[in-house]
Amino acid sequence: MLSPERLALPDYEYLAQRHVLTYMEDAVCQLLENKEDISQYGIARFFTEYFNSVCQGTHILFREFSFIQATPHNRASFLRAFWRCFRTVGKNGDLLTMKEYHCLLQLLCPDFPLELTQKAARIVLMDDAMDCLMSFSDFLFAFQIQFYYSEFLDSVAAIYQDLLSGKNPNTVIVPTSSSGQHRQRQVLGEASMEGVEASLFYQCLENLCDRHKYSCPPPALVKEVLSNVQRLTFYGFLVALSKHHGINQALGALPDKGDLMHGPSLDEELERLLVPRSPGLIQLGHASPEASWPAFPDPSRLAPLEALHHIPENDGSTEETDD
Amino acid sequence: MAVLPVPLPSAKMAAVEKRRAAMAPAANFTDSGRPLVSRAAAAAESEEDFLRQVGVTEMLRAALLKVLEARPEEPIAFLAHYFENMGLRSPANGGAGEPPGQLLLQQQRLGRALWHLRLAHHSQRTAFNNNVGVAYECLSASGRKKKPGLDGRTYGELLKRICRDGEAPEEVVAPLLRKIQCRDHEAVPLDVFRAGMLTCFVLLEFVARAGALFQLLEGPAVAVADRRVGQAVLDTLEGALQASDNSAAPACYLEAGSRLGPDSLALAMDRAMSGRRPSTPMTREEFLEKAAALFIAKVKPVG
Numbered sequence: 001m002l003s004p005e006r007l008a009l010p011d012y013e014y015l016a017q018r019h020v021l022t023y024m025e026d027a028v029c030q031l032l033e034n035k036e037d038i039s040q041y042g043i044a045r046f047f048t049e050y051f052n053s054v055c056q057g058t059h060i061l062f063r064e065f066s067f068i069q070a071t072p073h074n075r076a077s078f079l080r081a082f083w084r085c086f087r088t089v090g091k092n093g094d095l096l097t098m099k100e101y102h103c104l105l106q107l108l109c110p111d112f113p114l115e116l117t118q119k120a121a122r123i124v125l126m127d128d129a130m131d132c133l134m135s136f137s138d139f140l141f142a143f144q145i146q147f148y149y150s151e152f153l154d155s156v157a158a159i160y161q162d163l164l165s166g167k168n169p170n171t172v173i174v175p176t177s178s179s180g181q182h183r184q185r186q187v188l189g190e191a192s193m194e195g196v197e198a199s200l201f202y203q204c205l206e207n208l209c210d211r212h213k214y215s216c217p218p219p220a221l222v223k224e225v226l227s228n229v230q231r232l233t234f235y236g237f238l239v240a241l242s243k244h245h246g247i248n249q250a251l252g253a254l255p256d257k258g259d260l261m262h263g264p265s266l267d268e269e270l271e272r273l274l275v276p277r278s279p280g281l282i283q284l285g286h287a288s289p290e291a292s293w294p295a296f297p298d299p300s301r302l303a304p305l306e307a308l309h310h311i312p313e314n315d316g317s318t319e320e321t322d323d
Numbered sequence: 324m325a326v327l328p329v330p331l332p333s334a335k336m337a338a339v340e341k342r343r344a345a346m347a348p349a350a351n352f353t354d355s356g357r358p359l360v361s362r363a364a365a366a367a368e369s370e371e372d373f374l375r376q377v378g379v380t381e382m383l384r385a386a387l388l389k390v391l392e393a394r395p396e397e398p399i400a401f402l403a404h405y406f407e408n409m410g411l412r413s414p415a416n417g418g419a420g421e422p423p424g425q426l427l428l429q430q431q432r433l434g435r436a437l438w439h440l441r442l443a444h445h446s447q448r449t450a451f452n453n454n455v456g457v458a459y460e461c462l463s464a465s466g467r468k469k470k471p472g473l474d475g476r477t478y479g480e481l482l483k484r485i486c487r488d489g490e491a492p493e494e495v496v497a498p499l500l501r502k503i504q505c506r507d508h509e510a511v512p513l514d515v516f517r518a519g520m521l522t523c524f525v526l527l528e529f530v531a532r533a534g535a536l537f538q539l540l541e542g543p544a545v546a547v548a549d550r551r552v553g554q555a556v557l558d559t560l561e562g563a564l565q566a567s568d569n570s571a572a573p574a575c576y577l578e579a580g581s582r583l584g585p586d587s588l589a590l591a592m593d594r595a596m597s598g599r600r601p602s603t604p605m606t607r608e609e610f611l612e613k614a615a616a617l618f619i620a621k622v623k624p625v626g
Contacts, residue, residue, distance in 0.1 A: 007447065011391050020390060020398045024383060031379065032370055043379055044410035047386075051403035073399075 076253035090136030120146040145242040151214040163196040195233035202226040392450040393443040475505035489527035533614040547604035555595035
């Protein structure tokens, strides 16, 4: 009923915590982009539609990347939109490459940076060649961690590198052995000696979570992930995060892995998602949903791979997918 | 959820420009048929003027003040409702231009008053009082023929609507309504209106909490509670409320608090369990009714 902390915060902090100004500013920008709409529907109606679409999470569709990543709510909304739009890929069991997933992302966000998709793919593929095929759910959960906790993971990577280089983990763990032996053992690829010590790593991460101003996964769950192993590598850690269903639940954007393909019929979902409710869609024209998709036909009527070939050609950054 | 930085005001215009730039590929992507408005460098200034002229600046300022006053848990949903209500209010956005009938107008006024009343929780007393004032004005400004002022009928209807939306059982709130209602043609002054609204909202919360309490008392899967335990809890509650009759304000809060503390409550429940024989179980409705009666007994009747 009441959360008193909210009432005790200074005004500016309350607004910042809930990103009220971010959305108000964006609402004004959208309004300026769509001046024709307000003469027709009125300003109050425009703002009603805008804030409703923010609540429903449809406000991020086809928006620029800087906006999509601006708030945790936007990130979660984008993840949900990506999942809902392209579930068919998973349902059909199609395996796609990193570049193909990147094209799917660009259908929803034209300037989505390739670097983020690459990082997500690296979590799935580890050190394998980057042109390997991935299943939809593997990619989706890896992408979720990478996209939602992007800033946190950057800090984690820096900590990991520090631990690797600053201290010599080998001598710490096995004080009796000489460095020569180590080199040999590492050449042999002994997995247990790879990476950093989990407990030490956790201490650093706990610190990081405390002072991190961006979203980070719940520290208790990070601890759980790290307490199961002695040592681990950076990508080993990311894989564990992406597969942890508690973290998925805490993030709240996607269902459990088992339920990814269930739920209301895909067509229904798509229909709901594509009804032009948000101001962003109003600008596409005031006609039916189909008419507002000039560059690619209604994806619900297409097999996903077919949809890939309808990627707008005029977008220079889009990768070729015909091979 | 953790905090992502909000762009500072100085970065605002830069952010706007960036958005513009980023929109360009999106525009290609959608259709070339849509006319792209050419944007000159002076656009920023004229945009500010434009926003002021069409009233966006003022509208957003008012909305932001409302948000800060009410501090809602979900400010974005709050804003959506806020603007939705505003859209309904102004006739320019109503679509059909016909004047609505008297009855419809009355319903609209009630809806609007309710909306104002719900903007802030009653514990945020300043915000709540402001909103009560606005709601009172909404209801008082009736049709052209009638004199301004709030009559007992409208006030009663509003009370009923609040109770119905609060999902409290009718028999539980009926005694309260009898106490604080006015006669249909009586004029309702602001202070009576305010006291009535506050009492009503507090009772609804009281009933909700009593419901939660009962849930703890009821046996698993039977949906009824042991009468002895239920009665013990009610008696303790009554004792705590009575304490406020005997002593001055701060002391009585402390005394009530100590009587309702977990230890003395547990003691009373334990005594009841061992002292009396089990009888017919107590239902949720009965518990709520009795708990509410304790509260309502404290309410001063109108007039």
